Amino acid sequence: MSFDAIYRIAGSAMNAQTVRLNTVASNLANADSASASAADTYQARKPMFAAVYENGELTRGAGMGGAHVQVLDVVTSGRDPVRRYEPGNPVADRDGYVYYPDVNQIEEMTDMMSATRSFETNVEVLNRVKSMQQGLLRLGEA
Amino acid sequence: MSIRIDEALGVHSRALALRMERSEILSANLANEDTPGFQARDIDFAAEMQRLDSDSHQLFASTSGPGLKYRVPTQPAQDGNTVELSVEQAQFSRNAMDFQTSLTFLNMKFRGLKQAIEGR
Numbered sequence: 001m002s003f004d005a006i007y008r009i010a011g012s013a014m015n016a017q018t019v020r021l022n023t024v025a026s027n028l029a030n031a032d033s034a035s036a037s038a039a040d041t042y043q044a045r046k047p048m049f050a051a052v053y054e055n056g057e058l059t060r061g062a063g064m065g066g067a068h069v070q071v072l073d074v075v076t077s078g079r080d081p082v083r084r085y086e087p088g089n090p091v092a093d094r095d096g097y098v099y100y101p102d103v104n105q106i107e108e109m110t111d112m113m114s115a116t117r118s119f120e121t122n123v124e125v126l127n128r129v130k131s132m133q134q135g136l137l138r139l140g141e142a
Numbered sequence: 143m144s145i146r147i148d149e150a151l152g153v154h155s156r157a158l159a160l161r162m163e164r165s166e167i168l169s170a171n172l173a174n175e176d177t178p179g180f181q182a183r184d185i186d187f188a189a190e191m192q193r194l195d196s197d198s199h200q201l202f203a204s205t206s207g208p209g210l211k212y213r214v215p216t217q218p219a220q221d222g223n224t225v226e227l228s229v230e231q232a233q234f235s236r237n238a239m240d241f242q243t244s245l246t247f248l249n250m251k252f253r254g255l256k257q258a259i260e261g262r
Contacts, residue, residue: 006165121175129238
């Protein structure tokens, strides 16, 4: 029986999407945190996903089976912060400049929607598999 | 005269096992929707089913090679991912429905066996 593999796969995907949602929230929350130097400025984060192939008991020889998702790493964007002239800002440097993180809000919002949708897809997979298993348990009942 | 349960249940128990394996593969496709470079895969259900019937009922016997095939996407993606959500969702829910159908058939078989045993 390979229901446990499906639970593992859907669970890993939900976990990965949660990490992604976490980084989106962090990016959006820090979009307006100004700082005095480019080095101190917050950098947008992004998770990297990778597929890890399962080797089930039945499918070992044939190389069949599913693949769960692993979050390899969370990387920073590496993009240069935006320099803005705001002499009134308390953290402005000597020339009156502050640095804002280069967070593309539209990009983050679409990323958020995509992550939510993927999460919901996997919840739906879990629901379906649950009803499949329940049907199997009721096998032979009147 | 005796009843052989295995024969009485017919093709449905094997279909059920294959449906379950397929749901694992399809759930992996859905899970890796956002993984760069992931290639969506599937099995040819009818071909695997035929192989099961001829091949001493061994699920995915390694002798005949893997029956896993790659899905051909309707549109290529830049990151090399070939998962198309709508296609996979449709396949997954159809597979789940077919699983329930096989379950229903099995239940009917069981009911028939029970009636035969009780002599009603």
